[in-house]
Amino acid sequence: MSNLQEAERSTRVIWFSGIFIGAFFILDLLIPPAIAVGTLYVIVIFMLAQFERYEHLVSVACLCVALVVLDTFANGPEQVSWAMLANRVMSVLAIAIATALLLQQKGLREQDKAKDILFRNLLESAPDAVVIVNERGRIELANKQVELLFGYRKSELIGRHVEVLIPKRFMESHARHRKGYFQAPAARSMGQNLDLYAVKNSGDEFPVEISLSPLHTDQGLLVSASIRDVTDRREADEKFRDLLNSAPDAMVIVNETGDIELANKQTEMLFGYDNEELIGQKIETLLPKRFQGKHAGHRESFFNAPNVRGMGQGLELFGQKKNGLEFPVEISLSPLETKAGLLVSAAIRDITERKEKELELSQYARQLESKNKELEQFAYIASHDLQEPLRTVSSFVELLIEDHGSELDADADTYLHYISEASQRMTQLIKGLLDYSRIGSQSTLSEVDCSQLMMDIAKDLDVAIAEKCAEVHWQDLPTFVTYANELRQLLQNLVANAVKFHKPDARPHVTISAKRDGRAWRFTVADNGIGIDEQYKERIFMIFQRLHTRQEYEGTGIGLAHCKKIVDLLGGTIWVESEPGQGCQFHFTAIDHRRDMEESGADA
Amino acid sequence: MQTLESILLVDDDHPTNFLHTRLLKKMGYVGDIHEMYNAEDALAYLRQADHNPRAQLLFLDLNMPRLNGWEFLQLYSEYFTETARAIVVLTTSLNPDDEIRAHNSPFVTAFHRKPLTVDMIKAIVQSQFAAFWNDTAAF
Numbered sequence: 001m002s003n004l005q006e007a008e009r010s011t012r013v014i015w016f017s018g019i020f021i022g023a024f025f026i027l028d029l030l031i032p033p034a035i036a037v038g039t040l041y042v043i044v045i046f047m048l049a050q051f052e053r054y055e056h057l058v059s060v061a062c063l064c065v066a067l068v069v070l071d072t073f074a075n076g077p078e079q080v081s082w083a084m085l086a087n088r089v090m091s092v093l094a095i096a097i098a099t100a101l102l103l104q105q106k107g108l109r110e111q112d113k114a115k116d117i118l119f120r121n122l123l124e125s126a127p128d129a130v131v132i133v134n135e136r137g138r139i140e141l142a143n144k145q146v147e148l149l150f151g152y153r154k155s156e157l158i159g160r161h162v163e164v165l166i167p168k169r170f171m172e173s174h175a176r177h178r179k180g181y182f183q184a185p186a187a188r189s190m191g192q193n194l195d196l197y198a199v200k201n202s203g204d205e206f207p208v209e210i211s212l213s214p215l216h217t218d219q220g221l222l223v224s225a226s227i228r229d230v231t232d233r234r235e236a237d238e239k240f241r242d243l244l245n246s247a248p249d250a251m252v253i254v255n256e257t258g259d260i261e262l263a264n265k266q267t268e269m270l271f272g273y274d275n276e277e278l279i280g281q282k283i284e285t286l287l288p289k290r291f292q293g294k295h296a297g298h299r300e301s302f303f304n305a306p307n308v309r310g311m312g313q314g315l316e317l318f319g320q321k322k323n324g325l326e327f328p329v330e331i332s333l334s335p336l337e338t339k340a341g342l343l344v345s346a347a348i349r350d351i352t353e354r355k356e357k358e359l360e361l362s363q364y365a366r367q368l369e370s371k372n373k374e375l376e377q378f379a380y381i382a383s384h385d386l387q388e389p390l391r392t393v394s395s396f397v398e399l400l401i402e403d404h405g406s407e408l409d410a411d412a413d414t415y416l417h418y419i420s421e422a423s424q425r426m427t428q429l430i431k432g433l434l435d436y437s438r439i440g441s442q443s444t445l446s447e448v449d450c451s452q453l454m455m456d457i458a459k460d461l462d463v464a465i466a467e468k469c470a471e472v473h474w475q476d477l478p479t480f481v482t483y484a485n486e487l488r489q490l491l492q493n494l495v496a497n498a499v500k501f502h503k504p505d506a507r508p509h510v511t512i513s514a515k516r517d518g519r520a521w522r523f524t525v526a527d528n529g530i531g532i533d534e535q536y537k538e539r540i541f542m543i544f545q546r547l548h549t550r551q552e553y554e555g556t557g558i559g560l561a562h563c564k565k566i567v568d569l570l571g572g573t574i575w576v577e578s579e580p581g582q583g584c585q586f587h588f589t590a591i592d593h594r595r596d597m598e599e600s601g602a603d604a
Numbered sequence: 605m606q607t608l609e610s611i612l613l614v615d616d617d618h619p620t621n622f623l624h625t626r627l628l629k630k631m632g633y634v635g636d637i638h639e640m641y642n643a644e645d646a647l648a649y650l651r652q653a654d655h656n657p658r659a660q661l662l663f664l665d666l667n668m669p670r671l672n673g674w675e676f677l678q679l680y681s682e683y684f685t686e687t688a689r690a691i692v693v694l695t696t697s698l699n700p701d702d703e704i705r706a707h708n709s710p711f712v713t714a715f716h717r718k719p720l721t722v723d724m725i726k727a728i729v730q731s732q733f734a735a736f737w738n739d740t741a742a743f
Contacts, residue, residue, distance in 0.1 A: 418619040536670065546669040549616045549641050 013051045017060060020044045021067065028071045038068035038091025042098045049102040061099040065092050128226035133162045135182050135221055137175065149229055151201035162225075167199045182221060185214030190225070195234075198227060207234040249347040254283045256303050256342055258296060270350055272322035283346075288320045303342060306335030311346070319348060327352050379437040383430050390430075394423040425556070432558035435489075436543070439562065440569040443483040445593050450477035450491075453484075454512060457492045461499065470499045470508035477514050478521050480592040482570055487590065490566040491525070493559050494586050498527035500553060503581075520572055520589040528583040537576050563588070608733040610636040612659035614646040614676070615694070616668040624663060624720050631725060643668055643676035651683055659689060660733070663720070666695040666702060677711050686710045690732045694718050 021044055028037040041064035048057050072080060072088045123130055129145040142157050150157075150165055157164075162178075163171045177190075190196060190210035198208045209230045215222040244251045244264035250271070253262040263278040271278075271286055278285075283299070284292040298312075311317060311331035319329045330351050336343040397420045400408075408416070454474045458465065465472060472495060495510055502508035509528045514521050532540065532547070539545045543561035563586075567574040572589030611628065613621045621639040628637060638659065640646040650659065666673035673693060690713040693706045698717075706715035713732065716724050 414622070418622070422619065533670075544667075548669050551618070551641065 009051070010053065013048065013053055014056070017044050017048060017053075017056075020047070021060070021064065025067050025071065028067070029074055036087040036091045036094075038064070038071070038088065039094045041068070041091070042094050045095060045098045045102065049106070052106075054103065054106050057099055057103060061095050064095050068092055068095070126226060128228045130224055130226045131157070131162060131165070132215065132222050132224045133178075134219065134223075137161050137163065137178055140219075140222060146227075149200070149227065150198070165198050165227075167197050167205050170197070178223075181212060181223065185212075185221060185223065187211070187213040198229075206231050247347065249349045251345060251347050252278075252283065252286070253336065253343050253345045254299075255340070255344075258282050258284065258299055260285075261343060267348070270321070270348065271319065277322075286319055286348075288318050288326050291318065299344075302333060302344060306342060306344065308332070308334040319350070328355050376437060376441055379434055383434040386430050387427065390423050390426050394420055394427075397423070425550075428556050429558070432556045432562070436558055436562050436565060439486060439489075439565045440483075443486055443569060445481055445597055446484045447479060447481050447594075447597075448484045448487060449479045450474075450487075450514065451479075453477075453488055453491065457488065457495060460492060461496055464496065464499050468499050468502055468508050470502070470510060472499075472510045472512070474512035477512065478516075478592075480521055480590075481594040481597050482590050482592070483566075486566045486569055490563050490570075490588065491523070493563050494525040494588075497559060497586075498525055498529060500555075501527075501529040503528070503530055509583075517589055520591045522587060522589045524585050524587050526583065526585040531580040531582050531584050532576060532578040533580050537578070540576070541574065606660065606733060608633070608635060608660055608729060609657040610638070610659045610661075612638045612640060612646060612649070612662045614640045614643060614662065614668075614673075615665035616641050617665070620665070620718065627720060627722065628725065631722060643671035643673070643679075647671075647676060647679055647683075650680070661728070662689055662691045664691055664693050666693060666697060674705070677709060681711060690714075690728065692716060692724075692728055694720060 021041065024037065024040045024044070027040070031037050041061075044064065045057065045061060048054070048060060068088055068091050072084065123132075123141065123143045126143060126145065129149040130141075130143045131139050131146055132141040134140050139157050139160055139162055142154050144154075146152070146157065147154055163174055166174050188211070190212055196208050196210055197205045199205050207230050209228045211226050213224050215224050241262075241264075244253075244262065245266070247264060247266065250267035250269075251262075251264045252260055252267055255261050260278050260281050260283055263273075263275060267273075267278065268275055273285075284295050287295055309332070311333055317329050317331055318326045320326050328351050330349045332347045334345050336345050397416050401416060451474065454472075454477060458472055461472075464470070491512065495512070498510040499508045506528060511526045512523065513526075514523045516522075536547055540547065540560050541564040544557040545561075546555060546557040548555070564574055567588045567590070570588075571591035574586065574588040576584055576586050578584030611633070613624050615621050615624075618641070621641070625637050625639065636657065636659075638649065640649060646662075664673050664676065668676075671679070673695070677691075691711055692714045693702075693712050694716055695702055696718050703715055706712045714724075714728055
């Protein structure tokens with residue numbers, strides 16, 4: 001209603017009241033004062049109340065009382081009788097009582113109205129969609145959120161069955177549940193552990209969460225249902241579940257009391273339980289009996305100091321399947337802060353295969369070790385047993401030459417020469433093989449001064465160097481921790497090779513240098529010798545591979561294979577750079593074990 | 605069948621070449637024998653077209669410095685046909701792969717383990733050449 005109309009009506013009511021009061025006053029004057037005409041004023045009071053002019057009620061009542069009194073004495077005080085006074089008092093009382101009653105009623109009505117407004121505001125301000133339903137299932141009230149959520153206008157919903165908001169397939173059961181609720185009403189959430197759905201005006205379904213509470217009213221028992229759209233949360237839940245299921249490990253989420261809250265597909269597969277069998281069970285269900293007791297304590301201490309870590313470091317952990325089968329596992333734990341309190345997610349990995357592999361590997365390693373020992377043993381025995389007959393051959397060739405040399409012709413000399421040469425070669429080969437097989441078997445780390453080492457090598461190779469008039473130089477060689485004997489053999493072999501494979505017309509020049517290369521030292525032995533053809537750069541490091549006939553250069557074909565094996569031991573690589581006729585540079589790397597040695601020194 | 609007039613021995617081991625030469629001579633062979641101590645020299649020798657007579661039989665060692673027997677055959681196949689001459693592969697190796705490989709090579713006439721024997725030579729010569737030896741020769 002507009003304010004203008006309101007004001008107009010208000011003025012009209014005042015005017016009418018005035019006219020009535022005037023009329024009643026004149027009537028009172030005309031009628032003998034013993035008659036209680038003053039009671040007619042009550043009509044005006046009621047009229048004002050009817051039109052809600054409460055603000056004028058008291059003043060009009062006072063005016064009426066004043067007029068009643070005035071009328072009493074209008075014919076002169078001498079006319080006043082007891083009967084007349086009684087009537088007048090009754091009129092005044094009637095006016096006063098009517099006024100008081102009307103004012104009280106007004107107060108009550110205003111209180112009711114305020115309550116009603118408060119209730120509606122409360123309803124509207126609720127974050128959730130709220131519908132209030134009566135015992136017959138009809139919607140009595142709904143808030144704005146219902147309009148927004150379901151796409152109905154309030155006016156469309158009021159009086160309709162609440163089941164319009166529910167997918168058809170649930171309608172029947174819902175009606176049953178509703179009846180049940182009215183039998184035993186209590187504030188609770190609807191359909192615990194069930195996925196609830198609602199349907200919009202458009203027919204779209206969406207997941208909801210509903211809480212119910214009874215409302216006792218004059219019209220009987222009502223139920224208020226607050227409905228929350230949980231599409232986002234359900235999606236987040238699903239994403240979380242997908243994430244869990246996509247994890248390669250079995251993932252179990254456990255609460256502080258040790259109950260399983262969530263478990264992924266891998267858990268079902270690994271342990272052989274269905275998801276329903278797991279949820280709500282104690283996590284200890286998944287452990288062998290003998291660990292169950294201790295586990296609860298461990299669980300408590302984890303919750304007291306939660307952090308991301310592996311479980312039971314250094315311990316062998318086991319899981320137990322539904323069928324009782326035990327298997328080794330590896331578990332990592334991480335705390336999960338949620339609204340529902342602290343949870344723990346445990347990632348469980350079946351390491352049966354790995355354990356088997358480890359076992360296999362360690363067996364293999366043991367076998368290899370014993371095979372290696374056998375082989376080394378074999379090399380020793382073979383070398384001994386092979387050298388004996390060989391020594392016999394060369395000894396008796398010498399005897400033959402010594403005792404019968406003069407009687408033999410040139411052919412016989414040639415034969416004997418071949419025999420002794422072949423047996424010498426055999427001796428060298430056996431010795432070479434033996435040395436080769438022994439590399440690394442008795443090696444120890446020590447600090448090596450490479451300059452000193454080179455001086456020793458030069459002394460050892462003195463004869464060969466002098467014979468070829470070779471020049472061997474080195475400078476700025478490091479002192480580092482490595483296998484001293486092996487490094488010495490390696491450098492000696494390379495230097496000896498460099499001197500040996502010189503150009504016929506040039507003096508051998510050999511330079512040894514070293515450069516830091518990360519954790520290793522990179523050595524280079526450079527010469528001005530005959531060089532090596534590109535195609536043989538790999539092959540020279542293989543055993544018994546030679547690039548020259550024995551007539552060209554002596555040798556067994558073991559030297560560089562020996563070098564390669566030593567470099568393997570030194571933790572490096574060996575390679576050669578060369579142009580035929582331009583000399584070659586042998587490079588190799590060797591790890592500096594200083595740190596390792598210091599560590600083992602600290603341990604000791 | 606042609607008459608065997610020239611033989612090439614390729615082996616880096618002097619005593620082996622010596623033994624083989626001696627054996628051939630003892631069997632009554634009177635033609636040329638050339639000893640080569642590495643595969644490169646052997647190939648160079650074969651590629652000199654003016655040898656008269658040209659080697660019709662080649663004994664080839666497998667395990668030699670630088671070019672081995674197989675690498676020699678690879679290069680050889682670039683210059684000669686399969687029928688240019690009989691090639692007998694000789695080796696001390698016990699590796700069965702070598703035998704299979706020899707069997708599969710169209711250039712290899714025969715494969716034998718050292719040492720070369722009278723019977724081996726007889727078999728080769730009988731299948732490939734008019735006999736060169738004097739049956740009455742003592743060996």
